[in-house]
Amino acid sequence: MMNVSIPPIRREMAEQARAYIDQLTKPPGSLGRLEDIAAELAGMTGELLPRVTPPGVLVFAADHGVAAEGVSAYPAEVTAQMVSNFANGGAAINAFSRHIGALLQVIDVGVAAPIADERVIQKKVRPGTNNFATMEAMTMSEAEQALHVGYEQAVSVIGQGGRTLIVGEMGIGNTTAASALLATLTDEPLERIVGKGSGIREERLAHKRDVIRRALLLHQPDPAKPIEWLAKIGGLEIAAMAGAMLAAAERRIPILLDGFICTVAALVARQFAPNVAEYMIAGHRSQELGHDIALRLLGKEPLLDLRMRLGEGSGAAVAFPLFVAATAMVNEMATFASAGISTGEEKGEKQA
Ligand SMILES: O=C(O)c1ccc[n+]([C@@H]2O[C@H](COP(=O)([O-])O)[C@@H](O)[C@H]2O)c1
Numbered sequence: 113m114m115n116v117s118i119p120p121i122r123r124e125m126a127e128q129a130r131a132y133i134d135q136l137t138k139p140p141g142s143l144g145r146l147e148d149i150a151a152e153l154a155g156m157t158g159e160l161l162p163r164v165t166p167p168g169v170l171v172f173a174a175d176h177g178v179a180a181e182g183v184s185a186y187p188a189e190v191t192a193q194m195v196s197n198f199a200n201g202g203a204a205i206n207a208f209s210r211h212i213g214a215l216l217q218v219i220d221v222g223v224a225a226p227i228a229d230e231r232v233i234q235k236k237v238r239p240g241t242n243n244f245a246t247m248e249a250m251t252m253s254e255a256e257q258a259l260h261v262g263y264e265q266a267v268s269v270i271g272q273g274g275r276t277l278i279v280g281e282m283g284i285g286n287t288t289a290a291s292a293l294l295a296t297l298t299d300e301p302l303e304r305i306v307g308k309g310s311g312i313r314e315e316r317l318a319h320k321r322d323v324i325r326r327a328l329l330l331h332q333p334d335p336a337k338p339i340e341w342l343a344k345i346g347g348l349e350i351a352a353m354a355g356a357m358l359a360a361a362e363r364r365i366p367i368l369l370d371g372f373i374c375t376v377a378a379l380v381a382r383q384f385a386p387n388v389a390e391y392m393i394a395g396h397r398s399q400e401l402g403h404d405i406a407l408r409l410l411g412k413e414p415l416l417d418l419r420m421r422l423g424e425g426s427g428a429a430v431a432f433p434l435f436v437a438a439t440a441m442v443n444e445m446a447t448f449a450s451a452g453i454s455t456g457e458e459k460g461e462k463q464a
Pocket residue numbers: 183184185186281282283284285286287288308309310311312370371372373374398399400403420421422423424
């Protein structure tokens with residue numbers, strides 16, 4: 113499963129973009145990180161003048177049996193309730209998606225309650241995972257199915273014209289699953305990985321770490337066997353997000369990452385295909401404690417830090433206008449030559 117073949121990024125195109133950006137009517141480097149974004153997007157898409165709009169936003173929703181351990185600040189029913197909110201257009205990701213002109217799709221890949229709303233794409237692999245504190249979260253076949261759901265959904269939104277992929281999630285308990293997965297990729301202690309998620313108190317945080325510690329001892333999950341790893345301690349939406357990222361990279365579609373759960377899903381995707389990470393840009397740094405470690409493992413520096421910790425793809429959606437700015441720079445700015453402006457170097461001028 114997941115026989116993806118992701119093309120290497122076109123480094124020569126990224127270099128060509130950098131050289132071209134240096135000819136635009138501005139001192140070299142003066143548009144800072146936007147110049148890096150533009151060059152990276154050129155390398156990913158293979159185009160000097162890439163188009164990044166419209167973005168496709170996929171929000172995968174699923175429940176987590178481990179929520180029964182009291183690891184979230186909210187009851188598990190909130191997953192299904194928020195799915196209704198997404199369908200009605202009332203969540204943060206709906207507002208942000210409208211403002212960036214996104215193709216937004218909400219997918220039930222494993223919500224515990226039945227979802228009977230035709231505005232929600234029905235791809236339920238199973239109604240929530242098992243509680244991984246005591247048993248494996250799902251079977252390996254279910255983990256594969258969830259990956260496939262994500263893969264196919266990304267193929268679909270790209271087919272509809274999506275030029276950037278944003279993947280979001282909704283799942284009460286999913287910071288516990290994401291933290292457990294992350295813990296197996298690093299020697300960092302759980303005290304630096306496991307955070308407050310939707311907002312648990314300090315006392316509960318110790319309990320959340322205990323639940324994860326016990327689960328890791330019980331399952332001995334091995335990230336080198338990614339399907340088994342996901343089956344033991346993963347989540348249906350996390351698997352789907354990883355699958356979606358693999359499909360995007362395979363098609364040279366840039367992936368704009370959201371917060372903690374999304375970044376862990378990116379690390380999961382990398383366990384299937386190492387070069388998938390070349391197609392990713394980190395949208396923001398989430399307030400979730402372990403996000404920095406996850407970003408460091410992935411080798412990404414986030415674009416924004418707005419103290420957000422919502423999920424749903426919201427941080428990526430807020431960062432998306434930076435892609436628009438970076439591509440507008442390359443597409444629309446005049447060069448020194450076309451505008452007849454003398455360059456600093458030609459005149460031998462010193463920088464003030
Ligand atoms: O994206 C993030 O960085 C992020 C950080 C903390 C919480 N969340 C969201 O909150 C939910 C998980 O929190 P919890 O406490 O139930 O594990 C889930 O629906 C996520 O979308 C998301």
